[in-house]
Amino acid sequence: MNIDLTGDELAFRDEVRAFFQNELPPQVMEKIQRGLRISRDDQIAYQQALHAKGWAGANWPVEYGGTGWSATQKYIFNNEAATAQAPRIIPFGLTMVAPVIYTFGNEEQKQRFLPDILASKVWWCQGYSEPNAGSDLAGLKTRAVRDGDHYIVNGTKTWTTLGHYADWIFCLVRTSDTGKKQEGISFLLIDMNSPGVSVTPIITLDGRREVNEVNFEDVRVPVENLVGEEGKGWTYAKVLLTHERTNIAGVASSKQRLKRLREMLSEPPLGMPNLIDNSVFMARVMETEIELKALEFTELRVLSAVSTGKAPGPESSILKIKGTEVQQMIDELYLEASGHYALPFVPEQYEEEGDGIVIEPHFAPNTAPHYYNNRKVTIFGGTNEIQKNIIAKAVLEL
Amino acid sequence: MDFALNDIQQMLQDSAAKFIQNDYDFETRRRLTESELGYSEENWKLFAELGWLALPFDEAYGGLGGSLTDLIVLQTELGRGLVVEPYFSTVVLGGNLIQRHGSESQQSELLERLIAGELKLAFAQAEPQCHSSITDIETSAERSEEGYHITGHKAVVLGAPSADLLVVAARTSGNRGDQNGLSLFLVDPAQPGVTMQAYPTNDGFRGAEIRFDSVKATLLGEVDSAYDAIQATLNDAIVALSAEAVGVMEKLLNATVEFCKVRKQFGQPIGKFQVLQHRMADMFMECEQTRSMLYFGAITVAGGGEEASHAASMLKVKVGSAGRLVGQQAVQLHGGMGVSDELDVGHFFKRITMINTLLGSRDEHLQRLIRNAQAA
Numbered sequence: 001m002n003i004d005l006t007g008d009e010l011a012f013r014d015e016v017r018a019f020f021q022n023e024l025p026p027q028v029m030e031k032i033q034r035g036l037r038i039s040r041d042d043q044i045a046y047q048q049a050l051h052a053k054g055w056a057g058a059n060w061p062v063e064y065g066g067t068g069w070s071a072t073q074k075y076i077f078n079n080e081a082a083t084a085q086a087p088r089i090i091p092f093g094l095t096m097v098a099p100v101i102y103t104f105g106n107e108e109q110k111q112r113f114l115p116d117i118l119a120s121k122v123w124w125c126q127g128y129s130e131p132n133a134g135s136d137l138a139g140l141k142t143r144a145v146r147d148g149d150h151y152i153v154n155g156t157k158t159w160t161t162l163g164h165y166a167d168w169i170f171c172l173v174r175t176s177d178t179g180k181k182q183e184g185i186s187f188l189l190i191d192m193n194s195p196g197v198s199v200t201p202i203i204t205l206d207g208r209r210e211v212n213e214v215n216f217e218d219v220r221v222p223v224e225n226l227v228g229e230e231g232k233g234w235t236y237a238k239v240l241l242t243h244e245r246t247n248i249a250g251v252a253s254s255k256q257r258l259k260r261l262r263e264m265l266s267e268p269p270l271g272m273p274n275l276i277d278n279s280v281f282m283a284r285v286m287e288t289e290i291e292l293k294a295l296e297f298t299e300l301r302v303l304s305a306v307s308t309g310k311a312p313g314p315e316s317s318i319l320k321i322k323g324t325e326v327q328q329m330i331d332e333l334y335l336e337a338s339g340h341y342a343l344p345f346v347p348e349q350y351e352e353e354g355d356g357i358v359i360e361p362h363f364a365p366n367t368a369p370h371y372y373n374n375r376k377v378t379i380f381g382g383t384n385e386i387q388k389n390i391i392a393k394a395v396l397e398l
Numbered sequence: 399m400d401f402a403l404n405d406i407q408q409m410l411q412d413s414a415a416k417f418i419q420n421d422y423d424f425e426t427r428r429r430l431t432e433s434e435l436g437y438s439e440e441n442w443k444l445f446a447e448l449g450w451l452a453l454p455f456d457e458a459y460g461g462l463g464g465s466l467t468d469l470i471v472l473q474t475e476l477g478r479g480l481v482v483e484p485y486f487s488t489v490v491l492g493g494n495l496i497q498r499h500g501s502e503s504q505q506s507e508l509l510e511r512l513i514a515g516e517l518k519l520a521f522a523q524a525e526p527q528c529h530s531s532i533t534d535i536e537t538s539a540e541r542s543e544e545g546y547h548i549t550g551h552k553a554v555v556l557g558a559p560s561a562d563l564l565v566v567a568a569r570t571s572g573n574r575g576d577q578n579g580l581s582l583f584l585v586d587p588a589q590p591g592v593t594m595q596a597y598p599t600n601d602g603f604r605g606a607e608i609r610f611d612s613v614k615a616t617l618l619g620e621v622d623s624a625y626d627a628i629q630a631t632l633n634d635a636i637v638a639l640s641a642e643a644v645g646v647m648e649k650l651l652n653a654t655v656e657f658c659k660v661r662k663q664f665g666q667p668i669g670k671f672q673v674l675q676h677r678m679a680d681m682f683m684e685c686e687q688t689r690s691m692l693y694f695g696a697i698t699v700a701g702g703g704e705e706a707s708h709a710a711s712m713l714k715v716k717v718g719s720a721g722r723l724v725g726q727q728a729v730q731l732h733g734g735m736g737v738s739d740e741l742d743v744g745h746f747f748k749r750i751t752m753i754n755t756l757l758g759s760r761d762e763h764l765q766r767l768i769r770n771a772q773a774a
């Protein structure tokens with residue numbers, strides 16, 4: 001048992017640190033420094049900078065352009081990215097659909113899709129959930145009916161994150177009604193520009209458009225966009241879901257947010273209440289830190305198991321549950337640290353062209369919208385209740 | 399001992415429930431929050447007609463002479479409707495301050511106008527460096543031959559954009575932290591020297607940052623001695639706000655129970671899953687415990703004295719903890735629908751969250767209780 005970094009790993013850390021200090025696109029760097037919102041273009045520019053460095057495919061196998069990083073290197077990278085307050089990597093292309101394509105896709109699909117995903121040239125979104133198929137995902141009804149060398153797709157996907165930015169959507173669709181529900185599901189890639197695809201916004205509690213409903217009306221999808229075999233989509237999706245869960249803990253960014261909070265508690269900016277003497281609040285800060293430290297080591301244990309060749313198993317459910325709980329605990333600490341300045345709703349303050357009211361401390365008016373919005377993390381990617389069902393069944397064999 | 403509503407309270411509850419049912423459905427409320435003014439003047443007139451604006455004021459000024467327990471009946475219903483009209487800032491804060499601290503002539507003139515629906519108020523108390531302390535006031539009032547002039551920055555003044563008159567807490571003597579030397583002033587916000595930056599709040603109300611640069615102000619009541627009136631008014635305000643919170647929480651519980659009866663996953667209503675049943679049982683218990691605490695708080699605060707502040711803090715702690723659980727679980731049990739702007743549940747969640755940040759948070763009041771226990 002040993003968590004020291006080797007000489008090579010220290011050198012790698014310095015290289016990553018230098019990248020975040022010097023090589024981020026200038027407009028991204030500026031927005032981070034001014035605490036402004038990152039746009040679609042900024043996001044792409046950032047991911048393309050990573051790609052230029054050869055660092056876009058952190059989890060990808062080397063043969064498809066991945067980094068081949070060890071678990072420790074990934075850990076180092078995530079920490080440095082969080083310290084630099086870099087944008088998170090949008091997962092739908094790089095960490096969700098890509099593993100399905102390089103694991104289950106055919107050669108032609110790999111060549112067609114992977115390079116553009118790696119280079120962030122194409123924006124992907126995830127089309128799983130439906131109005132009546134959320135936790136019970138296998139109950140999905142979006143139908144793909146074979147018609148010659150096309151599928152005709154009809155149905156509605158919902159909660160589609162950043163679907164209004166997306167060029168492509170990967171979908172779970174129903175190709176058969178016989179047998180078990182899971183066995184009639186297929187994994188289909190659909191061009192969002194196809195005739196019959198429409199995207200309508202869903203506004204979330206922070207007043208923003210982040211999710212969408214995506215409708216398919218007689219959309220013709222070439223058969224070559226089917227990944228793997230018809231009826232095997234559920235199995236592929238499960239593999240993908242475990243990938244999703246290991247990335248959902250957000251340990252590095254939680255560490256960073258707590259660290260910044262601690263700094264502000266020691267030297268409160270004007271407008272922030274003085275909380276360092278409030279032992280009730282400080283007890284919550286400490287408990288959050290302790291929970292996060294335990295989670296960090298749990299994640300390291302999972303990562304080290306993965307690096308010795310074991311697939312992330314049901315224990316990755318712990319990461320999802322605990323990781324999201326800690327994120328929400330931190331959200332609440334920030335809300336408290338904003339005092340009454342949690343109340344003003346001034347979203348323009350975080351836009352580049354915003355010329356309205358500026359509230360100090362700058363972070364405060366964003367804490368409530370963020371807290372509201374971030375209730376999502378215990379809901380999406382399989383709700384925390386569903387995750388506990390998995391632990392009870394698969395781990396505890398109840 | 400009797401917790402039943404008396405006739406007046408029953409009438410208040412019925413009229414408020416009817417108003418919300420008929421005139422204040424969720425979509426109407428949404429339109430109001432998105433309008434320029436942020437609420438409805440017509441509703442305000444109706445509040446005057448219904449006697450709500452007269453509720454806590456002395457009969458001598460045309461008030462109804464209602465008690466704090468009468469007020470909580472109304473406030474709970476206003477909570478159920480997520481009512482955004484500036485009742486809290488005008489009646490519960492501003493009006494009560496005038497009634498407690500104004501001179502005889504100020505009381506009769508201002509309260510009469512208030513009761514008639516012709517005067518809206520806002521209480522400018524907190525400052526950027528001061529979140530819920532009464533005495534940490536830097537805004538100062540200088541006296542000269544022409545009267546008083548105020549200079550300072552007041553933070554997050556709720557109801558300010560619609561107020562005809564501001565009630566401003568300022569220091570006339572002493573230092574930051576002193577109880578003596580605090581005075582209340584009446585300030586016309588339309589005067590030169592007042593800069594108001596108005597904004598919506600993230601739970602659908604309106605507030606403002608206000609800067610006073612040597613602004614002419616009228617002293618309310620006696621100089622230097624406003625501490626007790628402010629303290630007593632804020633204790634009342636905690637009770638009133640907690641009553642609103644109870645209304646909000648009961649709506650969150652009901653909405654969640656109804657949703658779980660109809661939302662189906664895995665071929666059954668999700669309300670059949672025992673883990674969710676227990677969660678809703680917890681929410682139910684927290685609502686009831688908070689209502690009990692509200693009654694304790696209303697009775698004790700009305701009795702005044704040392705106990706009043708202690709009870710107000712206890713109540714605010716309970717509202718903070720219970721509101722957090724009920725709000726968060728309501729959203730969680732709604733799944734994705736819980737974080738969408740479309741359903742009312744998210745808006746009740748926002749309100750209950752912001753109620754914790756008003757008038758001192760749970761952590762803050764808990765800390766006060768600990769300090770008092772240590773000092774005892």
Ligand SMILES: Cc1cc2nc3c(=O)[nH]c(=O)nc-3n(C[C@H](O)[C@H](O)[C@H](O)COP(=O)(O)OP(=O)(O)OC[C@H]3O[C@@H](n4cnc5c(N)ncnc54)[C@H](O)[C@@H]3O)c2cc1C
Binds near residue numbers: 136211386
């Ligand atoms: C902001 C946001 C972004 C999202 N992005 C995407 C996306 O990009 N692509 C995508 O496909 N989906 C996305 N989702 C959808 C997300 O995966 C679903 O919301 C989630 O699976 C829950 O489904 P539901 O909302 O229908 O809730 P429901 O399944 O209706 O659940 C409601 C409640 O019932 C509970 N429950 C359900 N079944 C059980 C059970 N068996 N035992 C105990 N409790 C149970 C749940 O835990 C929850 O508390 C997103 C959701 C949100 C909120």
